Amino acid sequence: MLHILQLCQQREFLTKQDRLPKVSKSEYKITEKEEHMADFEIIDAHTHLARTPEEERNWWLLPGRRACDRYGAPEKAVEYMKREGISKMVVLTLIPRQDRGPLVEKAKLASLPEKQRREQEKKIGEQVAPKMREMNEWGCELSKRFPQMVSFSCISPDLGGAQEIVKEVELRASQGAKGIKLHPGMFCFFPDDEVMFPAYEKCQELGLPVLADSATWPTPHVLTVFPSPVALTVQYDVIDYGEPKRWARVASTFPRLSIVLAHLGAAWWDERVELAQKYPNIYFDTSQGFSxxxxxxxxxxxxxxxxxxxxxxxxxxxxxxxxxxxxxALEPQPQIEQLIRMPLTDEEKRMILAENAKRVLRL
Known part of the structure; x- marks a missing residue:
């Protein structure tokens, strides 16, 4: 309810019927301009897929969503792409929700002395790393089966130190991965942790872009207590691992590394604007849309x-x-509509919907 009240306070929200503009029935017809919007190519630069329908059901616990409305497994996703006119999807591999138990424990370690914390993190990494590698391998195979799906492989310090992270980058690049995915909030690490720097250097060398979540993220035990989309709006018990300012040192140290920060419309959007003005190698995606x-x-x-x-x-x-x-987790169609109805030029819409992804992600 609080979120609805916050949205009601936005300056363009109309609450009284008599404030609505009078629209005649003739004005409801679709214009020629609206019809040609369908001609825009669309590339979805931020998606996640499950390996099977069963894994999808356990991953995205969406109350009330029918089986026929679930498109998170590859074959169903292809159907959805055809229906919505999406030419490519960038598939960002992650560990499925049901396998994140060790990360729940990792989130509780932040207050421990560093030595003790590092020891516990190493043990947790030994459980997490095999799952991460398994999903990365699947993602690379997926892009071979479905060329319209572009694979980005996930990395984190849980892989076992700087050298192991670099090995994972090299391996997945050789298997066809076109970029690297980071989720600092989920894996409880700061992106400017120097253990990640050799991997960034390798990505820069190989021309692999890095796409990272940069919104608020409840610590994993919150997601266990509230295993539903509601958890993503719980704004307490949050450690700001993914805060955009954490990318400043990375962007300045690796100026030829393309960094895409996800969820432009979420918290810290003003901080993202400041970053953009300082670092030309930082880009943004629109995933989850805007209020x-x-x-x-x-x-x-x-x-x-x-x-x-x-x-x-x-x-x-x-x-x-x-x-x-x-x-x-969120359907593309409402977000496509939202972007198309904005007062942007057709050229700006073309760039955002597809051309920028082709250039930045080298598709």
Whole structure:
């Protein structure tokens, strides 16, 4: 209820019927301009997939979603892409929710003395690393089966130190991965931890872009207590591992590394604008959309209002914005509609919906 009240306070939200503009029936017809919107190519630069329908059901616990409305397994995702006119999906591998038990324990270690914490993290990494490698291998095989799906492999310090992380980057690149995925919040690490720097250097050398979550993220035990989409709006007990400012040193140290920070519309969007003005190698994706009277995104805390989006896009540079959705947790279609209805030029929409992804992600 609190999130709805916050959205109601946005300056463009109309609460009284008599404030609505009078619209005649003739104005409801679809215009020629709206019809040609379907001609835009669409690349979804931020998706996750499950290996099987059963894994999808256990991963995304979406109350009320019918089996026929689940598209998170590869074969069903291909159907969805055809239906919605999506030419490519960037599939970011992650550990499924049901395998994140060790990460729940890792989240509780933050207050321990460093030596003790490192010892416990090593033990947890020994449990997490095999799952991560398993999903990365599957992702690379997936892109061979379905060329319209582009694989990004996941890495974190849990792989066992700097050298092992670099080996994983090299291996997955040789298997066809086109980029690297980081989720600092889920894996409880800061992106400017120097253990990650050799991997960034390797990505820069190989021309692999890095895409990272940069929104607020409840610590994993919160997601266990509230195993549903509601958990993603719980704004307490959060350690800000993914805060955008943590990427400043990475961007300056590796100026040829393309860094895409996900969830532009979530918390710290103003901090992202500051980063963009300092570091030309930082880009952003639109996954989860933007706050609007008819839309409450997964992460509404300090969310960027739709009315302000065109101005923020242009301040950053529309050539640095990539369209993404977080499919299948969120469906692409409403987010496509939201972007298309914004007062942007057709050229700006083309760049955001597909052309920027082709250039930045080298698709």
């Amino acid at each position: 609007a009277p008819d839309r409450i995104p997964h992460s509404p805390h300090r969310g960027l209002a739709e009315a302000d989006v065109p101005r923020i896009f242009r301040k950053i540079g529309t050539d640095r914005i990539l369209f993404g959705t977080d499919f299948p």
